[in-house]
Amino acid sequence: MSSAAYRAAISAVDRFVPSKLRPLWEHPAGPKTVFFWAPAFKWGLVIAGIGDLTRPPDKLSVPQSSALAATGLIWSRYSLVIIPKNWSLFSVNVFVAGTSIYQLSRAYLFQQEQKKLALTQGETPAIAPAK
Known part of the structure; x- marks a missing residue:
């Protein structure tokens, strides 16, 4: 039901x-519907994801990237x-999932690198190994 x-x-x-x-205006997924406007505004998530590509891997949020990847898929x-x-x-x-999966891969590779670095220095890894 739409408002007045x-x-x-x-x-x-x-x-x-x-x-x-x-024809575009009257289309069932055209500008008169949420099917048009929801994806239009969701591109903001893609822009934010692209902006985060420069973020250092140690600052990435794995739970956030996982949630975005899952919802994107x-x-x-x-x-x-x-x-x-x-x-x-x-x-x-697809773009939301793609940017999030890429961020997850960056976080994973960073964690693996930190584990190897800790082992070569004879330290206990700060990041617990996956079970």
């Missing part, structure tokens, strides 16, 4: 949509089974 303000805004903009853009799959298929939602979630 939303319906009024759509009615106001509806008059100005050119006939060539009308799950929503990518979901976007292809719903009707209508939402390719915009699919693409943004």
Whole structure:
């Protein structure tokens, strides 16, 4: 159920949509729906993930990257089974998953490097080995 303000805004903009853009405007996953706006705003997560590529590996959050990777993969799959298929939602979630998986690999490689360094120096690794 949509609000009166939303319906009024759509009615106001509806008059100005050119006939060539009308199919996009009226599409089930077009700008009149959350299926358009959710992926549009979710690109902010991708931009943040790309910004984090310069973050040192010791400052990466493994739980956060894991959660983002999982949700990216799950929503990518979901976007292809719903009707209508939402390719915009699919693409943004592939990028969310991709940047997060890359960050997880950076964190893992850093932890392995720290373990090797600690063992060569005869110290107990600060990072507990995985069970």
